[in-house]
Amino acid sequence: MSDVLVARSEGVVTLTLNRPQRKNALTGELVEEAISALEEIARTPDDRAVVVTGAGGAFCSGMDLGAPLLPDELSFMRRVGQLCTLLHDLPRPTVAKVAGPAIGFGCNFALCCDLVVAADDAVFGETFANLGISADGGASWSLPRLIGVAKTKELLFFGRQLSGKEAAEIGIANRAVPAIELDDFVQDWAQTLADGPTSALAMMKSLVNVSTESSFRQAIDREALGQSVSFKGQEARVAGRARMKKQVPNFRNP
Structure with a gap:
């Protein structure tokens, strides 16, 4: 077994x-x-x-x-x-x-x-x-x-x-x-x-995991990079469409 x-x-x-x-x-x-x-x-x-x-x-x-x-x-x-x-x-x-x-x-x-x-x-x-x-x-x-x-x-x-x-x-x-x-x-x-936004959660996890080893400026820079990537991603588009329609975003079946 x-x-x-x-x-x-x-x-x-x-x-x-x-x-x-x-x-x-x-x-x-x-x-x-x-x-x-x-x-x-x-x-x-x-x-x-x-x-x-x-x-x-x-x-x-x-x-x-x-x-x-x-x-x-x-x-x-x-x-x-x-x-x-x-x-x-x-x-x-x-x-x-x-x-x-x-x-x-x-x-x-x-x-x-x-x-x-x-x-x-x-x-x-x-x-x-x-x-x-x-x-x-x-x-x-x-x-x-x-x-x-x-x-x-x-x-x-x-x-x-x-x-x-x-x-x-x-x-x-x-x-x-x-x-x-x-x-x-x-x-x-x-x-x-x-059911959540997997890519965004992964980025947030990575940011938090290294946060105590970084300066505030480094954290801000990493967050800016993460946001710039996620803004252009499919998950953000799914959430945006759902928000316009006053619906719950379906990240699993965009």
Whole structure:
């Protein structure tokens, strides 16, 4: 059975980590399957929004410490880094749907997505210090940008776990909802994104991703370039025609 399941519906691609017997813990095989899936999505124009989740009531419990790191630790972690980079840079809006544990790498893999929606009883944890190892999954980049340097150090140094509700309160998750509402809530967000202006969303994502590494002037210049491209694009024309007719723009079937 595949370690990563891919399902498509109405422009929404759902990527499911599928090792429920190990709470979807990371292995080399899972990494390679996930990389292949994301590369395929990037090549497929009909894939307009992505949901990342886990099977069996867990998101991802982190690295599978019982599996070998082949061919060696550094090479393995560079492939893990490639997976995280692909998800972070994917020119599609991405939503992490988190139920159950999102621990260690699992927590940070969720943060590679643009948006994180959690069940209020989900569990987020930066538990690396408890294992005597350093952080991975882009934590040293994403956490300071989400919650600040001091709070990041607190989470990493002490390895405390947070509920989905607490994660939303401090800014790790965008929303926390009752577990029974999680599927419908994420489906609504994902479908809205899939029905949206894909090219414009991709440009906005790219601008925001590099914003903290840019000066204000550089941000203004990048925005000007993005606007000049999108003004001439089909999505803007679709929106303009719909506005004239007082209709909702149909970006999927212009």
